[in-house]
Structures are given as C-alpha cells and as structure tokens.
Amino acid sequence: MRISPVVTERIAKTALMLSCAAALAALVFVIGFVLAGGFRNLSWAFLSQPILDMGREGGILPAIVGTLMMVFVAVGIAGPLGVASAIYLAEYTIEGRVTQTIRFGINCLAGVPSIIFGLFGFILFVVMLGFGWSILSGGLSLAAMILPTIIRTAEEALRSVPREYRDVAASLGASRWQVVTRSVLPYALPGILTGIILGIGRSIEETAVVIFTAGSAVQMPHSLFDSARTMSVHFYLLAREGISNEKAYATAAVLICTILVINTTAYVVMNRMMRGKRAS
Amino acid sequence: MDRWISRLLFLAACSSTAVLAAIALFIFKEGVPIMARSGLGHFLFGTTWAPLDGQFGILPFIVGSLAVTAGALALGVPLGVACAFYLAEFAPRQWVGVLKPAIELLAGIPSVVYGFMGVMWLAPLIRNHLGGPGLSILAASCVLAIMILPTIVGVSVDSIQAISRRYKEGALALGATDWQALWRVQWPAARSGILAGVILGMGRAVGETMAVIMVSGNATQIPDSLLDSARTLTANIAIEMGYAVGAHRQALFATGVVLFFFIMILNTIALRVARRRF
Numbered sequence: 001m002r003i004s005p006v007v008t009e010r011i012a013k014t015a016l017m018l019s020c021a022a023a024l025a026a027l028v029f030v031i032g033f034v035l036a037g038g039f040r041n042l043s044w045a046f047l048s049q050p051i052l053d054m055g056r057e058g059g060i061l062p063a064i065v066g067t068l069m070m071v072f073v074a075v076g077i078a079g080p081l082g083v084a085s086a087i088y089l090a091e092y093t094i095e096g097r098v099t100q101t102i103r104f105g106i107n108c109l110a111g112v113p114s115i116i117f118g119l120f121g122f123i124l125f126v127v128m129l130g131f132g133w134s135i136l137s138g139g140l141s142l143a144a145m146i147l148p149t150i151i152r153t154a155e156e157a158l159r160s161v162p163r164e165y166r167d168v169a170a171s172l173g174a175s176r177w178q179v180v181t182r183s184v185l186p187y188a189l190p191g192i193l194t195g196i197i198l199g200i201g202r203s204i205e206e207t208a209v210v211i212f213t214a215g216s217a218v219q220m221p222h223s224l225f226d227s228a229r230t231m232s233v234h235f236y237l238l239a240r241e242g243i244s245n246e247k248a249y250a251t252a253a254v255l256i257c258t259i260l261v262i263n264t265t266a267y268v269v270m271n272r273m274m275r276g277k278r279a280s
Numbered sequence: 281m282d283r284w285i286s287r288l289l290f291l292a293a294c295s296s297t298a299v300l301a302a303i304a305l306f307i308f309k310e311g312v313p314i315m316a317r318s319g320l321g322h323f324l325f326g327t328t329w330a331p332l333d334g335q336f337g338i339l340p341f342i343v344g345s346l347a348v349t350a351g352a353l354a355l356g357v358p359l360g361v362a363c364a365f366y367l368a369e370f371a372p373r374q375w376v377g378v379l380k381p382a383i384e385l386l387a388g389i390p391s392v393v394y395g396f397m398g399v400m401w402l403a404p405l406i407r408n409h410l411g412g413p414g415l416s417i418l419a420a421s422c423v424l425a426i427m428i429l430p431t432i433v434g435v436s437v438d439s440i441q442a443i444s445r446r447y448k449e450g451a452l453a454l455g456a457t458d459w460q461a462l463w464r465v466q467w468p469a470a471r472s473g474i475l476a477g478v479i480l481g482m483g484r485a486v487g488e489t490m491a492v493i494m495v496s497g498n499a500t501q502i503p504d505s506l507l508d509s510a511r512t513l514t515a516n517i518a519i520e521m522g523y524a525v526g527a528h529r530q531a532l533f534a535t536g537v538v539l540f541f542f543i544m545i546l547n548t549i550a551l552r553v554a555r556r557r558f
Contacts, residue, residue, distance in 0.1 A: 006457065017370070111546070
C-alpha cells in the first residue's frame with residue numbers, strides 16, 4: 001500500500017520536531033539535574049570560604065579566584081593576538097597561498113583536542129620554560145586553545161562591516177590603519193566582544209588543559225606563578241574521587257550558572273549587533 | 281608606519297599556525313622516540329598495556345576510541361541532522377530564536393558536568409536495565425552524542441541555509457510537498473556540508489577527554505560488547521599523566537601523537553569536504 005504524500009509529510013514533520021524537542025529536553029534535564037542537586041548546598045559561605053579538607057568542608061573561593069586569574073591571562077593574550085590576526089585576515093590581505101596556509105592553521109588548531117593542549121602546555125610551559133604548575137602555564141595553554149574561536153568570530157564581525165565605511169574613510173585621506181581603527185573596529189566591536197566572551201566561556205569549562213598545566217593546589221593563589229585549580233578542576237576532583245557529592249553538586253551549580261550568564265551575554269551582544277546591522 | 285603595522289598584524293596572523301607547529305613539534309619530540317624504540321607495529325597493534333613492564337601496546341585504546349565515537353555518531357548524527365532540518369525549514373520563527381541558542385548552549389556546558397551526569401544517572405540506569413558494569417561504551421556514546429550535537433546541528437543548519445531558495449521553490453512548483461522537496465532536493469544538495477559537520481563532530485568525540493574518563497570505565501582490555509568498559513586514547517593520556525615518568529610518560533606522548541594524526545586527518549577531510557560547492 002502506498003502512503004499518501006500528505007501523511008508522510010505529517011509523520012516526517014512530527015519526527016523532526018520531536019528530535020528537536022529531544023535535544024531541548026536533554027539540555028533542560030542536564031541543567032535541571034545539576035541545579036536541583038546544587039541549590040540545596042549553595043550558600044554565600046560556600047562562595048566565600050577557603051577549600052578545607054580537600055573540598056570536604058569549606059567553600060570554593062580559591063577556585064573562583066584561580067579561575068578568574070587564569071581566564072584573565074588567557075584572554076589577555078589570546079584577545080589582542082586573535083583580534084590582530086582577524087584584522088590582518090579581513091583588512092590587510094588578499095586571498096592567496098599565504099592566507100590559505102594561515103586559515104588552514106586556524107581551522108586545524110580549532111579541532112585539536114584539549115588534552116593535546118594540555119600535553120603541549122605541560123612540556124613547553126611547565127617543564128621547558130620552567131613556569132611549573134602555575135596560573136601562568138595554565139593561562140598560556142588556554143590562550144592557545146581559545147585563539148581560533150576569537151579569530152573566527154572577530155573576522156566574521158569585521159567582514160560584516162559594510163564597504164562604504166571603509167570607502168568613505170579612505171576617501172577622506174585616512175591611512176589603512178586609520179580606516180581600521182576609526183571606522184571599522186567601532187562597528188565590529190560587539191561581534192569581537194562576542195568572540196572574547198565565548199573564549200572566556202571555553203576557558204571556564206575546560207578541565208583537561210588546566211589540570212596538567214596549572215596543577216590543582218587548594219590554597220589561595222597569590223601570584224601568576226602559583227599553582228591553582230579552576231572551578232571545573234575542583235568539581236572534577238570532587239566528583240571523580242568521591243570526596244563529597246554535596247560539594248560537587250554545589251560547585252557544578254555555580255559552574256552552570258556562570259556558563260548560563262556568559263552565554264546569555266554573548267547572545268545578547270551578538271543580537272544587538274545583528275539588529276544594528278539590519279537598521280543601517 | 282603603516283608598513284610596520286601591517287607586518288605586526290601579519291606576525292599575529294601567523295600565530296595560530298605557529299602554535300599548531302609548536303604543538304606538533306613538542307609532542308612528536310617527546311613521543312616519537314619511544315614509538316621507534318618499541319617498533320611502530322608493536323606500539324599501534326600491541327594488545328598489552330603494562331607500563332611498568334615496559335609494554336606499550338595501544339590497540340585497546342584505539343579500539344575504545346573508535347567504539348565510543350561510532351556509538352556517538354550512530355546516536356548523534358540522525359538526531360542532529362533532524363534537528364538541523366527542523367530548525368532550518370519548519371520551525372516557527374520565534375521558536376528558532378529559542379531552540380538555536382539552546383542547542384548552542386549544549387556546547388557550553390562543561391564536559392565534566394556531562395561526565396557527572398553520566399556517572400550519577402546514566403550508568404546506574406544502564407547497569408540496572410541492561411546489565412554490565414554501567415560505566416561502558418554505551419554510556420560514553422550517549423554522553424558524547426549529546427556533546428557533539430551542537431557541532432553537527434550548527435554546521436548542518438548553515439549548509440542547508442546555504443542552498444539556493446530556488447531549489448526548494450522549484451520542487452514546490454512541481455507539486456512536491458515540503459517533505460518531498462527536503463528529501464529529494466535539499467538533502468542531496470546539503471549532504472556534503474552536513475558530512476563536514478559530521479566529521480567535525482567525529483573529531484570532537486575522538487578528542488573529548490574528561491566526560492569519557494568519567495563514564496567509560498577505563499579498562500585496559502579490548503572491549504567485547506557495548507556494555508563493556510573501555511579506555512580511549514584521550515583517557516589513557518589523562519589518567520596516567522599525573523604520575524608517569526620516563527618511558528611511561530613518553531609512551532603517553534606517543535599516544536598523543538597517534539591522537540594528533542587522527543585529528544589532523546579528520547580536520548583535513550572536513551575542510552576538503554566543506555569546500556565542495558554546488
């Protein structure tokens with residue numbers, strides 16, 4: 001018997017919709033599972049106290065500070081470098097053999113697994129350059145990892161700037177650098193920011209890179225050369241070594257909330273840019 | 281002055297390629313000697329991993345990586361492509377505004393959280409209903425399938441939207457239903473783009489470390505079934521890196537070399553496939 005096209009159509013559309021619903025359900029479930037288990041154990045004291053007894057007691061303040069410092073180093077290096085790369089690719093060059101090689105490098109770097117960045121950071125920063133397990137080593141390794149994200153988003157943002165912006169500035173006698181800094185960059189700024197925010201998010205989520213390059217000290221870090229753990233590493237150790245399920249849930253809840261805030265910010269900033277573009 | 285700025289920017293642009301080269305250099309320098317010493321064949325196809333006896337055979341981990349990746353693709357690709365078609369073609373506008381960021385958010389959730397979910401919820405479920413130790417290839421595949429979803433959906437939506445509207449309009453004008461247009465016209469046209477997304481997702485699955493360590497059980501034998509515990513290449517590195525020294529550590533770097541090759545091949549294929557245009 002032949003099924004009529006109309007019936008097939010209805011079945012197919014329902015199936016596709018259900019797949020989407022399933023993906024959404026997975027997200028809601030993961031977030032709900034973590035928050036439900038975590039909010040019970042969450043308190044101001046948890047956020048503001050030192051890590052005691054390997055995480056069985058106390059809070060996660062050193063992990064929060066460690067995370068912030070490492071993200072700061074990573075973005076401080078990868079941000080300017082990535083934006084400069086993007087400016088070169090979008091404004092200063094024509095597509096050719098050299099750009100192709102550069103692009104290939106960026107795309108491949110984006111696909112390199114985090115554990116490889118961990119090995120690389122360990123051998124180069126921790127061992128050869130003698131930084132030891134430290135925030136500096138961790139931040140540098142994270143910088144290498146988030147570089148492609150920042151470059152790609154920034155380049156896309158620069159390319160979305162209308163031609164007229166460049167032509168008008170150039171016709172007024174501006175040099176290429178003046179064109180870029182005075183008329184292109186301000187317009188592309190929200191897009192560039194989105195890339196940087198995504199880079200921050202990636203750094204916060206990451207565990208494999210950090211654990212091999214920054215170690216997992218529980219003390220409050222005082223300088224860039226101190227070992228420290230990020231919230232992800234702390235959570236991983238709590239969960240994997242079965243130290244404390246309550247503290248693990250609470251840490252995961254803090255992590256998830258941070259990621260939610262970061263992704264929402266990135267989304268809002270990006271949307272504002274899109275709206276601006278449509279208006280012009 | 282403009283020329284100097286241009287040169288500086290060029291140097292910055294080369295940084296990614298330089299980092300990639302440095303990664304390859306350092307990992308190869310640490311890993312290749314031991315591969316040469318124990319023989320490439322022995323290293324790749326040896327079935328015994330006993331670092332204390334100086335036996336470094338990584339076949340079980342290669343099998344483990346392939347198994348969890350295949351499982352993740354089997355579950356994640358149909359789901360991801362279906363989501364992509366729904367988002368690109370059928371979803372009402374205001375829903376797209378919710379669904380798309382939601383699926384992107386799946387990529388933002390830390391892999392350790394997925395691993396934790398796997399341990400607390402999925403593994404017991406598998407143990408109680410299907411048997412085996414619970415921490416298994418199946419559990420890892422399920423977790424990875426969700427993790428690679430954003431990659432597959434993102435690339436697929438882009439490649440579906442990149443098809444000229446005229447293809448669909450032409451099909452509809454000939455009396456095709458939406459589904460017929462999608463299945464007979466848009467799917468073939470988007471296939472190579474979707475394939476690129478699938479290969480990128482495959483790279484993600486092969487490279488994922490923390491979630492897999494937590495849910496796959498990490499036994500060093502070659503697994504027999506989906507419910508068996510298995511260890512992947514990435515897990516092998518991460519588990520033993522903390523205490524490995526000497527030849528053992530070099531063998532872990534050599535595992536990294538194999539992983540690196542694998543990922544580079546996948547990336548190159550994905551870039552080639554994605555460049556094919558209609």
